[in-house]
Amino acid sequence: MTSRPAAAAARPAAGSVRDGFVGSLALVPSVFVYGTVFGGLAVQKGMTAAQVLGMTVLVFAGASQFVAVPMLAAGAPAVAIVVTTYVVNMRHYLMAATLAPAFRGYPRRWLALIAHLINDESFAVAVARSRPPDARVYLGSAAAISGAFVAGVAVGVALGGLVERPERYGLDFAFPAVFLALVAVQLRHRADWLVAIGAAALAVALALVLPGNWHIVVAGLVVSLLAASLLPVDDADEGEEERA
Amino acid sequence: MRSDVWLVIAGMAVATYLTRAPMLLALARRPLPPRARLWLRLVPLAVLPALAVPLVLVRDGRLALGWTNPALWGAVVVFVLAARRVNLLLSVSIAVGVVALLRALA
Numbered sequence: 001m002t003s004r005p006a007a008a009a010a011r012p013a014a015g016s017v018r019d020g021f022v023g024s025l026a027l028v029p030s031v032f033v034y035g036t037v038f039g040g041l042a043v044q045k046g047m048t049a050a051q052v053l054g055m056t057v058l059v060f061a062g063a064s065q066f067v068a069v070p071m072l073a074a075g076a077p078a079v080a081i082v083v084t085t086y087v088v089n090m091r092h093y094l095m096a097a098t099l100a101p102a103f104r105g106y107p108r109r110w111l112a113l114i115a116h117l118i119n120d121e122s123f124a125v126a127v128a129r130s131r132p133p134d135a136r137v138y139l140g141s142a143a144a145i146s147g148a149f150v151a152g153v154a155v156g157v158a159l160g161g162l163v164e165r166p167e168r169y170g171l172d173f174a175f176p177a178v179f180l181a182l183v184a185v186q187l188r189h190r191a192d193w194l195v196a197i198g199a200a201a202l203a204v205a206l207a208l209v210l211p212g213n214w215h216i217v218v219a220g221l222v223v224s225l226l227a228a229s230l231l232p233v234d235d236a237d238e239g240e241e242e243r244a
Numbered sequence: 245m246r247s248d249v250w251l252v253i254a255g256m257a258v259a260t261y262l263t264r265a266p267m268l269l270a271l272a273r274r275p276l277p278p279r280a281r282l283w284l285r286l287v288p289l290a291v292l293p294a295l296a297v298p299l300v301l302v303r304d305g306r307l308a309l310g311w312t313n314p315a316l317w318g319a320v321v322v323f324v325l326a327a328r329r330v331n332l333l334l335s336v337s338i339a340v341g342v343v344a345l346l347r348a349l350a
Contacts, residue, residue, distance in 0.1 A: 025333055082260075111267065120295060200297035203297055
């Protein structure tokens with residue numbers, strides 16, 4: 001962003017893995033505690049420790065795991081659980097598309113592995129720092145978030161949920177808080193505000209009528225596509241698009 | 245517990261990987277046209293509020309716009325602090341504290 005020198009100065013051209021790791025620390029306590037809640041809940045519902053940790057490592061998508069465990073315990077058909085998981089996680093398509101330019105030149109087998117680590121929190125941290133996002137910042141954040149989540153689940157499996165109601169301490173609010181903070185630092189042009197407010201309003205309206213996470217996918221896709229087709233292309237700050 | 249747990253986990257893992265890998269693998273290779281780059285620049289501005297704002301304003305399937313919604317105050321606090329370039333960890337910690345306090349008082 002060249003028109004705001006102050007913002008540019010606070011944002012080094014090339015990020016490091018450490019930047020991403022440190023930039024994610026605001027989320028580590030909440031991710032860890034929700035990991036313990038998930039681990040404790042899943043064991044209580046009758047899953048073995050191996051199954052809980054296996055799901056956490058192989059699926060690695062907290063929201064869909066919280067949805068799947070009660071379905072598993074209630075005897076829902078396997079296909080229904082898998083389809084629900086897919087729908088809850090469809091927002092990853094948008095995040096993966098946004099992250100992709102950061103990984104130009106990476107070997108495909110690395111990309112195949114890195115793809116598995118895509119998560120809401122690291123996406124938010126990486127895109128708030130630079131656009132296109134920096135691969136190393138993203139990887140540092142993914143290390144912090146995945147480490148905190150897997151460690152939290154392991155502790156929850158062994159000891160049960162550490163905090164019975166994380167909401168009492170506002171820990172659930174850390175997630176929207178981080179997402180809002182990371183939107184706030186990105187709003188520069190009037191069009192940015194319109195996109196953000198439009199997506200928020202549409203998402204709230206859809207969340208009232210649609211199940212699961214459909215509102216995120218639909219609002220995110222509709223509003224970004226609409227804005228991208230209406231705005232003049234030179235609004236896409238070309239300076240930002242250059243890679244360090 | 246039922247016998248097909250590992251099968252379900254495998255299915256969930258494949259379904260989730262299919263939401264992550266294809267776009268990353270397809271779009272990391274080629275330079276994109278300007279309008280596609282504009283779209284990718286706008287995606288976070290649409291996705292992040294779409295993730296966050298319903299978590300603040302929708303409770304149990306209903307709109308919670310009242311002053312008694314602690315998360316609404318927390319959202320105002322974190323947004324203002326972050327817009328003033330206060331450190332992320334500090335902004336979020338203060339907002340979490342505000343929400344916890346308001347919930348304790350309620």
